[in-house]
Amino acid sequence: MNQRVTRASIVSLVVVCGCSPTKPKSPPRRSEPPPAVHVLREIVSLKQHVDLLSVDRLRRQIHLAIRPHRTSPGGAAWTLETITLSSGRVAARWQLPNLAGRYFKSPAHWMKDSGTRPPWFARLVELERRGGRRYVSSRPPVMAMGPSGKRVAFNYLVDYLAVGPVRGGTPRLLNYGSPACYRPAFSPDGRWLAYSCFVRRVREYCPTLVALGSKGGQAPVRFCKLRGYSTTTPYWRPDSSAFYSLSTRGFGAYIDPVKKVCLVRVEVKTRRETPLWCRTLDGKRDRHSRFLFRMDPSGKAGVVIISPQGAPRCSNELRWIRMSDGKLLATLKNVPTPYYLGHSTVLSADGRLLTRGCDKGLLLVDLRRGRVRHLLPSFNIAQVDWDGKNHLVLLRNVSRRRKQLIEVDLRRLLSSLPVFGCGRSAPNRG
Secondary structure, three states, X not given: OXXXXXXXXXXXXXXXXXXXXXXXXXXXXXXXXXXXXXXXXXXXXXXEEEEEEEEEOOOOEEXXXXXEXXXXXXXXOEEEEEEEOOOOOEEEEEEEOHHHHHHHHOOOOOOOOOOXXXXXXXXXXXXXXXXXXXXXXXXXXXXXXXXXXXXXXXXEEOOEEEEEEOOOOOOEEXXXXXXXXXXXXXXXXXXXXXXXXXXXXXXXXXXXXXXXXXXXXXXXXXXXXXXXXXXXXXXEOOOOOEEEEEEEEOOOOOOOOOOEEEEEEEEOOOOOEEEEEEEEOOOOOOOOOEEEEEEOOOOOEEEEEEEOOOOOOOOEEEEEEXXXXXXXXXXXXXXXXXXXXXXXXXXXXXXXXXXXXXXXXXXXXXXXXXXXXXXXXXXXXXXXXXXXXXXXXXXXXXXXXXXXXXXXXXXXXXXXXXXXXXXXXXXXXX
8 A cells, every 4th residue: 555655656746846757868979079181261362472481389370471473562562460270260460561571682671660560570570489399490481580589690682691689770790701691590599600601712602600699790610621502501409519501512603523412510619510421422413413401300310301313203312310420210212202392391300201292292201110101192282380290280272362271180180091111221220
C-alpha cells in the first residue's frame, strides 16, 4: 500500500510541476578548428602596388604600404595601413605626402606633415620598430633600423650612405672617400654599423665597420683581405661580437684577376677576417652565377644558396654551414628554388628554409633531413612574413587587380601534405 501511494505522489508531483522525465543529453557539438589557410582581407588595387611591410605578432597587427604605379602631381604617394590579425579589419590608415617618396634621394629628409601629427617618417620608423623580431629583412630594403628605433641608416643618393637620428638632426655621412657604399646593418647592441664600400686601392668592394658612439666621427674600418661584392646585407651575431658577409670577387666593374666567393666572419674586437667557406670560380662558367646567404636568427648556422649558370631551370644548390667554424653540415642539390629569391627567403633556427616556389606556391626545405615540401602550389605569392615556427602571413596575387592577405597555420597545413626528397651529397652532422 505504501509503495502505491509513493508512486502516485511522484506522478502527481510531475504533473503539478509541469516537468517531464529526464532525457539523455546529446553530446556537445565540437567547435571546428580555424582553417589552415584563412583569407584575412580582399584587396582590389588596379593602379597600385601593395607591399607587406611587417607583422607584429605581439600586437596582432599587419602593416601594409600601398603606393601608386606612378606618383600623381596632386595625390598622395603612399598610404600606410595597419590590419588586425584574425579579423582583417583596418585598425589605422594614413597617407604620406608626395615628397615622402623622395626621402631616400635627398639629404633634406626631415619633412613634416601638416597639422600636429608626428613626422611621417617617424610614423614609418615606429611601424618598422614595432614589427617584432624579423626573420625576413629590414623593409623598405633601402634602409636599416637601429635596434632602439632611434637611428636609421639609408642611401640618401644612389651610392651614398648616411646614418642619423630618426626624429631630426644632421645625418652622418659614411662614404669617407668611397664612390659607392651599400647594404647597412646595425649590430644588435646598436654600437656598430656594418656595410659594404668600394675601395679604389684594391678595385673591389670591402666589408666595412664603423663605430656609432664616437663623438669625433671616427673613420670606418675596411676589411679588404677577403674582399668582394656583397649581394646580401651583413648578418650580425646575436652578441654583436662579429658580422658575416658573403663576398664575390672578380666580377665587379673593375678588373680583378682573382675569381672567388667567400663567406667571411669579421670580429669586432680583434678586427680579424676569417674565411668560413670559400669556392674558386671560373671566369666564364660562373660569370652569371648567383650566390646568396641567409643566417638563422640564433646565429648558429647559415645557408649559402648557389644558382649556377647553365643548370636546369629551378635547380639550385644549398650549402648549410655552421657559423662557429665553417663546418659543412649538409649539401643539397637540385632544389627547385627560384632564380630570384628576394626578401621572402627565410632560414629558421631549426634549419628550415622557406622561400617562394619556382613558379607558384611556397617551398619549405628541411636542411637537416634533406626534404622538400611544396605548399599552396596554386597560389601566386607576392610576399611572405614567417615567424620561423608555425605562423605565416602571405600576400597573394589573385589577378591583376585583386590581391588577398592570408594567414596560414603552417603546422596544420603540413599535416596533410606529402614529403619529397632532393638530391643530397656530403651530409654531415654537427
